[in-house]
Amino acid sequence: MKIDPRLALRSLVASIVLVVGSAAVAQPATPFFDDTMAVSHAFGLELISSRLNAVEALDGDYGGYGGQITKLVSRDIRRFEGSLTAADPALAAELRDALQAVVDDVVAGNDASASVAAARAVHARAYDTLIDADTRTLAFTAMVLADLLLQDDGVAEAYEDAAEDDLWEFPSGYGALVQVKAIWNERVAEHASASQVEDMEEMFAFLDTVVYPSVRPPPAITGDPEEAEGATQRMTGILESLANADLYPSRDLGRLAGSLADTLAPACDAYAAGDDLTGVEGVYAVRNPYRKHLRRLLDLIAPEIHEPAAALLDELISTDPPADKAAACLELHELLVEARGIL
């Protein structure tokens, strides 16, 4: 290949600048890569709090939220149920029962205030069991907040899903916003500068007034489905700055694909050992970041990887999983390794 000396010189200078520049600045923390499973567990726990917030705010008049609240037991708890069962099987069973009671109340249209209060108490114990104090760094908390803002069922995505799919996703987004505010006020705001606090409050005000003025969805969302996107992205940027943490694992897609393969490996071992609860929580930890950051890119540049990978991810979390879950998991693992090779 013919090398243009001018371009080569530019590349060399750029490399030197980048190396010198990076040495002078403290490296940001990478909570997603450092604590992938703990982040996924915490996200599941915070989603439960978000849905409980929504049920409380709906105050007995649950409308169509019965179709969404079932996710407490069909999705959220499955993000950490294997680990919780390993740590304290009685507590895991107690939490599942408590969440099922909330689901039953909401679906039946009964007042769920008592079951919500009971579930919150069990949930707090589960949180303390799964997420130890050493793990709850500022960077880790910022990562969980970023997930609540940007991931599926979070503030931005729930609004978009409400606009495009099921209007009753709306209360989940409202509940996630309540949860973000609570965590911000209790654990993060004290670390922020005055201007960061001011910027965050401005974003909260926007979300409170324009996006989620009430827990109840409007009759229809006719405006921009991505109305919350700008504010939540801005908030994530502020969180990155104040925590000096990289909250977008997609900045390095090759590393992300590799990390997801590494995260999945123990899940495959668990499936092979017959521990499906631990297996499926590993799949959940992989599925969200895959869907958010990799699926569209791989669909464009490597559909031969994406199509089977996406199908396996869906099958493994479904209520009718493949007969040989360990084999399916290993096949998925190989695809992620392959993805790492091309990114």
Next chain:
Amino acid sequence: MNIAPVQHQRHARTRTRGIGLVARTVLLFAALAFALALGTTAAQDDDRFFVYISNEYSADISVIDSSTDTVVATIDITGRPGEVRPRGMAVSPDGRYIYVSVSDFMPTVETNEDTITVIDVLTNEVVNRIAAGGNPERVAATPDGTEVWAALEAIAQGGGWNVETGEEIATFRVGIEAEGVDVSPDGRWVYISAETTHTVTVFDRENLEVVKHVLVGNRPREVRFAHDGSVAYVSGEVGGNVTVIETEDHTVIATIDLGLDSRPVEMAVDPVRDRLYVVGGGTSAVYVIDTTTYELIETIREGMGRRPWGIAITPDGRKIYTADGLSDSSTVIDAETLTVIGQIQTGRGSHSATVGVIPRED
């Protein structure tokens, strides 16, 4: 297009050092008298440009005269603010027409509102609406002014149209949530960035085929070719960087890191200096990059409007204008001193900025 000789200004300043105030005053008046004797028309044409700011929520375009930094016209685009919006723009090489990406607020749905709207700036009237189904977000004109190419956000495609006839030249698959688009100075390549797949798709305009998809910085917003066409720059909003693609074989040769929360969006290539200007949308800043070293040499924050999303520079390299979405303004920056020298009130939700020469009526 005439480019004002900024280097000559520097030389002139150097030469006047050591000359007394009286002598300088006499020289100044002499120069002014000489200019008046020659007539001012040519000089005005060289120094004046129209700066166009698209306003997403008021659904109009603010036209700024760069010689006075005042809004001289506001062009209504749709008559339905809040429903149909203008975003990215391009100007024909002769300055006569601006091409505006117009769409509704449903970025994932293809509707009849999706057009490239053509405006004659001599009359400020819409003269054509080219159907560009798929939520066109940004648009670029070819160097010869015969075609426009757009990033179609809703359908993950790029598309090109003849500006005279409105005839579609080609559509092709790109990454998801296509946004940025530019045509190389030699007219050969169309580059289209896509937010969700973190890619730039390279389209060969001569053979009408996609050449490759290039992985770039996270959430690419805009793509801009250097004036000599040797490289293209891609802003990565979440990546906090600018990817540099060498256009000979469309490979990434550098990634310029602007920091975790820098949020780069639109970019402007300086026509007379080795510089790239990048707006930080979420950070209310303009980052100045030396394009010979790929080094960040300045960050302009003081006096900036809020949430600048668009940026453009006048063809003489003297002034930079931003489109500030939250303060509904355009910030004016002196490109020589890199300081903010003014704020101009625009419309609601200012989105993009572009600059054109002022067309001659004859």
